[in-house]
Amino acid sequence: MVxxxxxxxxxxxxxxxxxVKHQADAVGLELPEVKENIKSLDKFGKMVQLRSFNPWTSAQHGLEAINLISEGIMPDFLKQTLELNLPQTSGKKSKIVLGVTDKRLAGEISAAFPGIQCEAADTSEVVATLLRGIRVHASKLLKGLQEGxxxxxQLGLGHAYSRAKVKFSVHKNDNHIIQGIATLDALDKGINQGSMRVREWYGWHFPELAKIVSDNSTYxxxxxLIGNKKTLTEESVDDLANLLNQDQxxxxxxxQAAKVSMGRDINDFDLNMLKDLASNIxxxxxxRRILSESLDKKMGEVAPNLQVILGTPVAARLISHAGSLTNLSKYPASTVQILGAEKALFRALKTKGATPKYGLLYQSSFIGRAGPKVKGRISRYLANKCSIASRIDNFTDHPTKHFGEVMREQLEQRLEWYATGAKPMKNTEAMDKAIKAVMADNPTGLDIDVEMIDQHAATPKKEKKEKKEKKEKKDKKRKSVGGEDVEMADAGEDGEPKKKKKRKSIAA
Known part of the structure; x- marks a missing residue:
């Protein structure tokens, strides 16, 4: 045993x-008297002795350190603590054995300090028992602390750690989008069913109204407002016009339809029930209108580029179906293309039939405007742009809609190319245009990613020139003589170039 x-x-x-002044072996830890020694501070205090206590400088400092430890990364503060308080040794025989709680952290410490051998509580019962005893008596063993x-x-750090894990960013919280679009779909279903019930119920009394007014909300x-049709007179025209956008x-x-209506009469009790239902709808x-406006605003803050390309409802449904904007940004374009058509995909794979070309993206206007022969191609191109837009929105601290506007312009040009053959914009031109728009419209003084700009700026002229020169040089080395390919190599003794024939094809 180590x-x-x-x-x-x-x-x-x-x-x-x-x-560690004294430790029992793994078998001795199971003895009742050893367990009692660990519970007693007087006896456990003889087994361990405090060497160093390094408190956090602030609550934020502690949160950052705990976040790193939870991911198996050694914080700089911990590295400095170990360097100052543990003797540095070299050689396998003189290694210091350090007991830690986390197995991943043990590997990080062993890699950073060759003279320290770490034993994790997961693999060593002795380390786990000793650390458990320290946790029980920590308030007495750690010096300089008051009661409580x-x-x-623990309470403050636990709440801060939980908040940090639950929400990725306060300003880019896509949970509201997921709940908002789900509520919007539920409201649409309830409004449509309720409106249908009102039309059918009120149609027995005033059937002609359904032919005049087609909008459910207005109906x-x-x-x-109308209630009993017998109460309508010429003086009611102005009140009705106010609800019909001043349509006299x-x-x-x-x-006029109320005067010659073929509907039957209705009693006051049924009419009041019908009015209450209409009022609720x-x-x-x-x-629903207020929620839709709020969802538009939230999408403009969280995913503006995706919103510009797809529109608010379709973009919000994509995020909701993926689970979060982060999950959507990690999907490849092929997955985004069929997102929402998983059942059809697996059914096609099982029956060896044709796989679906689109899922939720079918609701986009671009696929609706495309011809039947190019719907699959435009859906693949649209999924590619949506994948790029979601990554820009998710991994940019302050996303703007300029990239989405440029990619939407590319989609419009691609549709025109399918229809008329007009040459669309290239990706490099589109990205350069978007970056220039971001740099021009930069009121907050935010820095643009310099590497991205340099990469676009350094590509074109010099590399193209080098490629052209290399191609010309290669073409000069090859000539055609008598229908045979000849490669210019070192000249022979007679000054003529050596000929290198290619293999003749089977067809020849």
């Missing part, structure tokens, strides 16, 4: 290093 010299204890208040400091630090508002002709048509329609 003898542990020191222990690293990570707590909510900082890093601590303990010297560790509990308060249910008119039901609440339509309002007069409703009044009208309120749902108003709330």
């Amino acid at each position: 003898t542990v010299n020191n222990l690293l204890f990570e707590s909510a208040v900082g890093f601590s290093i303990f010297d 400091d560790i509990n308060r630090a 249910v508002k008119l039901v609440g 002709g339509q309002a007069e048509a409703i009044v 009208s309120n749902m329609s108003d709330y």
Whole structure:
């Protein structure tokens, strides 16, 4: 069994290093008297001794260190602590054995300090037991702490760590988009079903109104205003026109239709029930409009480029189906293309049939405007642009819609190319145009990625010139003599170039 010299204890208040004075073996830990010694501070205090205690400088400092440790990365603060408090040794025989909690962190420390051998609590029962005892008596073993400091630090750091893990960014929170589009779809379904029920119910009383007014939202508002058709007179035209966007002709048509209506009478109780239903549906329609405007604004903040290309509903449904904008940005374009058509894809693979060409992207206007023969090609091109746009939106600190506008212009030109053969814009030209627009429209003074600009700026002229010269040089070395390919090589003794014939083809 390896003898542990020191222990690293990570707590909510900082890093601590303990010297191990006495340890029991793995079998001895199961003895009742050893377990009692660990529970007792007097006896456990003789097994370990505090060597160094390094508290956090601030709550933010502690959160950053704990985040790194949770990912198996050694913080600089921990590295400095180990360098200052552990003796540096060289050689296998003189290695210091350090007990730590995390197995990944043990590997990081061993790689950074060749003279330290780490034993993780996952693999060593001795280390796990000793660290458990330190955690029980930490408030007494760590010097300079008052009663309750560790509990308060654990509570605050735990909440901060949970918030950091739950939300990726406060300003780019796509959870509201996912919930918003789901609520919008549920409202659409409820409004359509309720409007259909109002039309059918009120149609027994005033069937002619459904032929005059086709919009569901306007229809249910008119039901609440009209009530009993017998109450309509020439004086009601102005009130009806206010609901019909000042359409006097339509309002007069409703009044005239009420006078000669073939519908049957309705009692006051049923009419009140119908008005309440129409009022609820009208309120749902108003709330849907407010929610739609809020979703447009949120999409403009979180994914402006994707919004410009697809529109708010389709872009929001893509994010919702992927689970988050981060997940969507990690998908390849081929996955984005059929996102939403998974059942059709697996059914086609199972039956060896034709695989689907599009999923949620079918709702885009670009596929609707494309011809039947090029729908698959434009859907593949659209998925490519959506994949690029989602990555720009997700991994840019302050995304703008300029890239989306340029890529939408490319999509328009691609549709025109399929129809008329007009040459579309190249990708390099599109990206240069977008970068210039971002640099021109930069009111907050944010820095643009210099590497991206340099990469676009350094590509064209010099590389093209070198490629052209290399091609010309290669063409000069090859000549055609008597129908045979000849390669210019070193001249022979007679000054004539050596001929190198190619293999004759089978057809020849």
